[in-house]
Amino acid sequence: MDKKDCLTVNQLTRYIKRKFDFDPYLQKNLWIVGKLTNFKQRARHQYFSLKDDDAPEDQQAVIDAVMFGSDWEKVDFTPENGMEVILGGKVTVYERNGRYQFYVNRMLPVGVSAAQLAFQETYKKLKASGVFSHAQNPRPLNRFPKRIAIVTSNDGAVKHDMITRIRNNNPLAQVVFYPAQVQGERAAEDLARQIQRAGINGTFDTLIVARGGGSEEDLMPFNSEIVARAVAASPIPVISGVGHETDTTICDLAADYRAQVPGLAAEMATQLHLLDILTELQRARTQMANTIQNQLQQAQQQLQVLTSSYVFSQPARLYEGEQQHVDQLTEKLQQSMQWRLSQTSHDWQRLLDSLLLNAPANRLQQNRQQLTQLQQAMVHAMDKQLLSAGDRFKNLLSQLDSLSPLKVMARGYSYVTKEDNKVVASTSQLQPDEQVALHFSDGTAEAVIKKINKR
Structure with missing residues (x-):
């Protein structure tokens, strides 16, 4: 091959x-x-x-x-x-x-399970797109809602339970139901459509999305992307009450608030019970009336005490102590003024004495005396310096005279020079028949070299 x-x-x-x-x-x-x-x-x-x-x-x-x-x-x-x-x-x-x-x-x-896999896939996708932002920063609920929208099944105990709780808490709140399929293939689309309708209406304070308990498959519509996005896009706060306490759906995560069961969602939407509010108002009214009555009684008692006090019966006693205090302060003021005047006079006299002591005439006389003393001291110092310099000069002159060559020559010594007046220090500088001059202490003599004898 x-x-x-x-x-x-x-x-x-x-x-x-x-x-x-x-x-x-x-x-x-x-x-x-x-x-x-x-x-x-x-x-x-x-x-x-x-x-x-x-x-x-x-x-x-x-x-x-x-x-x-x-x-x-x-x-x-x-x-x-x-x-x-x-x-x-x-x-x-x-x-x-x-x-x-x-x-x-x-x-x-x-x-x-397959439902859990789908849940995780949808959760990651929606989290990345920011659908769960309301759960992190929930919008505040109206404490006194006038209208409440509920998206849930038109049948079943959930609807009646929520109506009963809202009526008990706030009979004045109007409840509007948006019936939707809560399980089955078309449930997710139906739920999303009704959530959008409630938001578009624009007259509701709160929106509740609710369903009773069920299996994973039953709750799958509430884990769908379309429902989660509809909840996140709602213009009004959303409370999700789906399943039982142990169930957590993506609808719960996308809503502003999560209730463990549908009935608690109704309780959450009507946080303050109207009957409780009326009871609290009556209690506050009674308490305020009692407080005002007590304050009036206390004021009357205080008025009676004040009117019976000595201040009103003998007004002059009110300022007796103050008048005595004024007298004491006046006396202290006079003493202080006298002391200050004496101190000021003493300071003035001390300054005057200092001024006289430092007058220009006195200062000039002192300077003249000081100048005379300095002149005398300078003359004395100069005389002393001159005497000392004269003694030193005589001493140096005597030393110079003792070292003079003339003194040596007076003892019989002489020195020889040539015709160019250069001193002869050695016989090597002389030549026979050369004429030289002999220098003595009292004069000079001419001589001729006859013979040179070297040692």
Whole structure:
């Protein structure tokens, strides 16, 4: 067989990959279940295997799986080897090694129902789009609502229970029902339409969306995206009362307030009971009347005490003590003024004495005396300096005279010079028959060198 008629491994792998990639069943959001193996958590992308848990040991099929970082971040539990999980994704072929593998975009632990999967998908989508903002910042409810809209089933005990509670709490509030299907295929659209109608009306203070308890499937319309968006878009505050206390729907999360049961939603919409308000008003009226009566009695008693006091019977006694206090203050003021006057006079005399002491004539006389003393001291110092300088001069002159060459020559010494008046210090400077001059202390003599004798 010719080589050209054969497929390469790469060509065969690509062909098989195209078969996988264009298979509508394998490329849709496929769900498989099995036990995790070879799982070791990595920083970003996760690589592991999934094998059958129910098949015998020698017949357990294994498929490689990969989950990229963006999908792995959405996993809200910690997978472990041996754990049974449900994987959502698609199947394709990895060309490099020619092995088919499962690309995972969802991972759930076994035990999650289809309704729960749908709930999680819708919740994540709506949370990302900001549908649950009212629950985080709920709009305030009207404490005295005039009109209340209720979207619920037209049949059943829920409707009658809510009417009874609202009538007991606030008989003046008008209740308008918007009947809707609360379960079934068309329930979600019907609920959303009635919620929108109540909002468009524009005359309601509060909107209640309610339903009694039921299974997950029964409550699915209240977990739908269309209902959640209708609740979030409502122009009036929404109270959601769906199911029992343990049930939590997406409608609850999108509403401003959540009641555990429908009856509590009616209680929440009418927070203040009208009868309680009237009772409280009557109690406050009685209390205010009693308070006013007590205050009047106290005022009358105080008036009687004041009118019988000595202030009104003997008004002069009211200021006797003050008059005595004024006299004491007057006496203290006079003493203080006298002391201040004496002190001021003393300060004035002291300043006058200081002024006389520092008068210009006195200062001039003192300066003249000081100048005379300085002149005398300067003359005395100069005379002393001159005497001392004269003694030093005589002493130095005597020393200079004793060191004079003339003194030495007077003792019989002389020195020799040539015709150029240069002093002869050595015989090497002389020549025979050379004429020289001999210098004595009392004169000079001419001489001729006859002979030179060197040592």
